[in-house]
Amino acid sequence: MKANNERIQKSVEELSEFTKTPGNGVTRLSYSKEDLKARKYIKEKMKEYGLAVKEDGLGNMFGKLEGKMKDAPSVIVGSHFDSVPNGGAYDGAAGVIAGLEVAALFQQNKLTPNYPLEVIAMIEEEGSRFRGLMGSSGITGSIKESDFKDVRDFDGVSATEAMSNAGLDKSLPTYRDPQTIKAFLEMHIEQGPILEENDIPIGVVQSIVGLTQLNVTITGRAGHAGTTPMDKRSDAVMAATNIISKLPQLAINEGNNTVLTVGRLQVSPNAANVIPDDVNFTIDIRSGKEEHILNVLKNVREIIRSYNSSGIKTSVEQRLYIKPKALSEDIHSILSGACANLNISHCTMNSGAGHDAMVFSDVTDVGLIFVPSKNGLSHCPEEFTHEDDLARGANVLYETAKKLTEG
Amino acid sequence: MKANNERIQKSVEELSEFTKTPGNGVTRLSYSKEDLKARKYIKEKMKEYGLAVKEDGLGNMFGKLEGKMKDAPSVIVGSHFDSVPNGGAYDGAAGVIAGLEVAALFQQNKLTPNYPLEVIAMIEEEGSRFRGLMGSSGITGSIKESDFKDVRDFDGVSATEAMSNAGLDKSLPTYRDPQTIKAFLEMHIEQGPILEENDIPIGVVQSIVGLTQLNVTITGRAGHAGTTPMDKRSDAVMAATNIISKLPQLAINEGNNTVLTVGRLQVSPNAANVIPDDVNFTIDIRSGKEEHILNVLKNVREIIRSYNSSGIKTSVEQRLYIKPKALSEDIHSILSGACANLNISHCTMNSGAGHDAMVFSDVTDVGLIFVPSKNGLSHCPEEFTHEDDLARGANVLYETAKKLTEG
Numbered sequence: 001m002k003a004n005n006e007r008i009q010k011s012v013e014e015l016s017e018f019t020k021t022p023g024n025g026v027t028r029l030s031y032s033k034e035d036l037k038a039r040k041y042i043k044e045k046m047k048e049y050g051l052a053v054k055e056d057g058l059g060n061m062f063g064k065l066e067g068k069m070k071d072a073p074s075v076i077v078g079s080h081f082d083s084v085p086n087g088g089a090y091d092g093a094a095g096v097i098a099g100l101e102v103a104a105l106f107q108q109n110k111l112t113p114n115y116p117l118e119v120i121a122m123i124e125e126e127g128s129r130f131r132g133l134m135g136s137s138g139i140t141g142s143i144k145e146s147d148f149k150d151v152r153d154f155d156g157v158s159a160t161e162a163m164s165n166a167g168l169d170k171s172l173p174t175y176r177d178p179q180t181i182k183a184f185l186e187m188h189i190e191q192g193p194i195l196e197e198n199d200i201p202i203g204v205v206q207s208i209v210g211l212t213q214l215n216v217t218i219t220g221r222a223g224h225a226g227t228t229p230m231d232k233r234s235d236a237v238m239a240a241t242n243i244i245s246k247l248p249q250l251a252i253n254e255g256n257n258t259v260l261t262v263g264r265l266q267v268s269p270n271a272a273n274v275i276p277d278d279v280n281f282t283i284d285i286r287s288g289k290e291e292h293i294l295n296v297l298k299n300v301r302e303i304i305r306s307y308n309s310s311g312i313k314t315s316v317e318q319r320l321y322i323k324p325k326a327l328s329e330d331i332h333s334i335l336s337g338a339c340a341n342l343n344i345s346h347c348t349m350n351s352g353a354g355h356d357a358m359v360f361s362d363v364t365d366v367g368l369i370f371v372p373s374k375n376g377l378s379h380c381p382e383e384f385t386h387e388d389d390l391a392r393g394a395n396v397l398y399e400t401a402k403k404l405t406e407g
Numbered sequence: 408m409k410a411n412n413e414r415i416q417k418s419v420e421e422l423s424e425f426t427k428t429p430g431n432g433v434t435r436l437s438y439s440k441e442d443l444k445a446r447k448y449i450k451e452k453m454k455e456y457g458l459a460v461k462e463d464g465l466g467n468m469f470g471k472l473e474g475k476m477k478d479a480p481s482v483i484v485g486s487h488f489d490s491v492p493n494g495g496a497y498d499g500a501a502g503v504i505a506g507l508e509v510a511a512l513f514q515q516n517k518l519t520p521n522y523p524l525e526v527i528a529m530i531e532e533e534g535s536r537f538r539g540l541m542g543s544s545g546i547t548g549s550i551k552e553s554d555f556k557d558v559r560d561f562d563g564v565s566a567t568e569a570m571s572n573a574g575l576d577k578s579l580p581t582y583r584d585p586q587t588i589k590a591f592l593e594m595h596i597e598q599g600p601i602l603e604e605n606d607i608p609i610g611v612v613q614s615i616v617g618l619t620q621l622n623v624t625i626t627g628r629a630g631h632a633g634t635t636p637m638d639k640r641s642d643a644v645m646a647a648t649n650i651i652s653k654l655p656q657l658a659i660n661e662g663n664n665t666v667l668t669v670g671r672l673q674v675s676p677n678a679a680n681v682i683p684d685d686v687n688f689t690i691d692i693r694s695g696k697e698e699h700i701l702n703v704l705k706n707v708r709e710i711i712r713s714y715n716s717s718g719i720k721t722s723v724e725q726r727l728y729i730k731p732k733a734l735s736e737d738i739h740s741i742l743s744g745a746c747a748n749l750n751i752s753h754c755t756m757n758s759g760a761g762h763d764a765m766v767f768s769d770v771t772d773v774g775l776i777f778v779p780s781k782n783g784l785s786h787c788p789e790e791f792t793h794e795d796d797l798a799r800g801a802n803v804l805y806e807t808a809k810k811l812t813e814g
Binding site: 084086127128132191193213222223224226227228229230231232235237238257258261264265267268270271272277282286353354376377378380 | 491492493494533534535539597598599600616618620628629630631632633634635636637638639642644645647648649651652655658659664665666667668669670671672673674675676677678679680681682683684689691693758759760761783784785786787
């Protein structure tokens with residue numbers, strides 16, 4: 001029995017209902033009301049497919065099918081279920097649904113594996129509320145449990161407080177001994193144009209780009225928009241926009257698919273007739289090679305520093321730094337073999353986006369596949385992947401999980 | 408009997424308590440909880456000083472001392488009681504308190520004028536919630552009552568809804584026949600450095616700069632920060648920051664104290680790893696001569712238009728346009744004479760900021776005086792004017808109101 005396209009599509013539609021912005025894409029931040037609704041739904045599906053459900057101290061969910069071997073490490077399949085603000089129905093959710101579909105197929109095909117199978121649904125991969133890759137970083141220990149206390153959202157609410165407000169149990173363990181993990185498999189939408197443009201349904205990922213995220217603060221002096229002469233101003237918006245307008249060229253000069261994005265920007269006090277005294281913005285830099293990230297980072301810091309003056313103060317905080325990562329060659333060849341056995345054309349590619357798979361690759365063997373994104377779009381309401389492509393991905397994961405749980 | 412410095416200072420301190428941001432300056436938006444508390448306080452003071460209190464259909468407050476002549480037009484004294492976000496305790500409030508002090512002096516000195524005296528406390532001069540100069544524009548009819556239905560705050564709440572939520576009565580009349588107004592007097596803080604630098608306690612204003620405010624929207628295309636190559640982006644933040652970084656030079660080139668401010672800027676969806684598809688910002692342009700405003704406006708529009716492309720759409724909405732205004736020469740000389748009689752040194756000056764006085768000057772004789780701002784600062788928590796300067800201003804207003812209500 002193969003993946004059920006209708007069941008997959010139904011899950012995509014049902015999960016996308018749990019959004020703060022109906023009609024304007026999916027907004028599902030970690031520990032929000034929408035998280036709790038999606039959480040309930042995913043747990044119910046896990047139980048329906050015969051899995052034993054557990055949560056950890058960050059609110060990650062695990063549904064486990066025990067294997068014949070006692071205390072053997074698990075093959076974990078899944079992704080994250082949070083979204084960016086006004087994002088789409090597929091980024092993260094598609095991988096969780098594919099994991100659930102793999103479990104459904106194990107159940108329907110009455111398979112009892114040697115090694116346990118676990119379906120995983122993780123929090124906060126996007127970092128839209130706290131920080132990127134937080135769920136997987138907690139599991140693998142690349143962020144310490146004690147660090148989570150200091151992680152706050154832009155309203156100053158800590159992750160611990162937010163969990164407690166949502167009724168989740170922060171006291172559960174979060175770190176998981178890598179010895180309990182045999183492999184991690186993830187299906188994700190490509191979020192780029194390559195698969196669609198080349199009419200290839202599956203991309204088997206070889207390596208993941210590195211990324212860094214900076215938080216920049218520009219502090220000037222507030223003043224009245226009408227009575228402060230131009231030469232007596234310390235205008236934080238003018239300093240910030242001058243800086244930002246110079247940044248894209250740094251990535252373009254570096255080449256090699258290096259990209260730079262200023263995605264978040266807040267102005268204070270943010271009134272039409274007040275000269276702003278504070279601007280806060282993020283800079284996201286990514287590349288397949290670490291040297292490109294470091295070069296751009298150095299130039300970005302120099303430009304920002306050059307705007308320090310008597311009236312303007314700048315500060316740069318590095319919120320995230322992740323090196324480019326190569327994934328498991330063994331699993332890459334099992335995934336490619338599964339595609340071949342299923343007569344699904346596929347290609348080898350790199351991932352321009354960070355994924356939970358990247359974090360797991362520090363502690364276990366990891367496989368990651370991409371399915372096509374319509375028009376290459378992602379992180380927007382128009383994000384779309386056809387159910388047939390989702391089903392192809394789920395079948396490839398199922399064949400690979402079968403093989404990995406056998407021996 | 409002269410103005411009571413202690414009573415004035417006490418009112419400044421008490422009114423400044425009605426803020427949404429205690430410890431971080433005064434934030435008192437129209438129709439907010441803080442507005443309602445300040446409103447109650449001001450009405451109580453009006454009654455205490457023997458005034459009959461009325462509100463209009465926009466929530467402006469009037470406290471009236473009847474004159475000996477039946478149905479005669481009023482001399483109105485006062486200012487606005489809203490503030491910018493994280494502003495100071497003096498912008499607007501000082502003028503309302505000076506108006507109350509004038510009424511207190513009429514009471515203490517047992518004066519019954521020929522013409523009625525009215526103390527006024529107006530809403531929404533700052534435009535931090537709806538639009539600038541809204542209270543006075545409603546009274547004078549420069550905005551039609553029907554227009555207020557379409558005025559919405561940045562959460563989409565209309566002024567009518569906000570008033571109704573605050574329990575105010577929108578059904579009361581707003582427009583006031585100019586025949587019922589003999590003159591309008593306002594005391595305001597200078598919000599600039601001139602009086603302090605020259606050690607002059609009173610500035611008698613001759614003319615008020617004109618201003619225009621634009622609302623600019625830049626629309627691009629959202630996308631993933633990691634998977635969208637630099638040359639395939641339609642990044643609204645990059646277009647907006649390029650535009651904004653070019654704007655200050657336009658005002659500097661124009662000279663003649665022309666100023667330009669981008670005070671408000673919002674990014675959507677505003678997440679670190681999403682290429683923004685929408686940026687909305689304000690442009691505020693002011694000058695003492697209309698030609699300078701029009702020149703800068705033309706150049707601003709040209710620059711914005713030049714960023715239209717296949718991926719980026721720009722739009723510009725003119726939210727406000729007010730010509731520079733000359734005030735009444737007769738009242739100017741009464742105010743100057745009052746300063747001379749009181750032995751208060753004074754100077755004639757122009758106002759770099761728009762004021763309710765400017766709106767009233769379309770329909771009646773207007774006088775406006777400035778008192779010094781410490782370090783020239785305004786629209787910030789550090790905004791400060793000494794109680795002795797406030798009392799000097801109140802005495803000048805009292806003498807002038809006495810004269811104008813006599814004949």
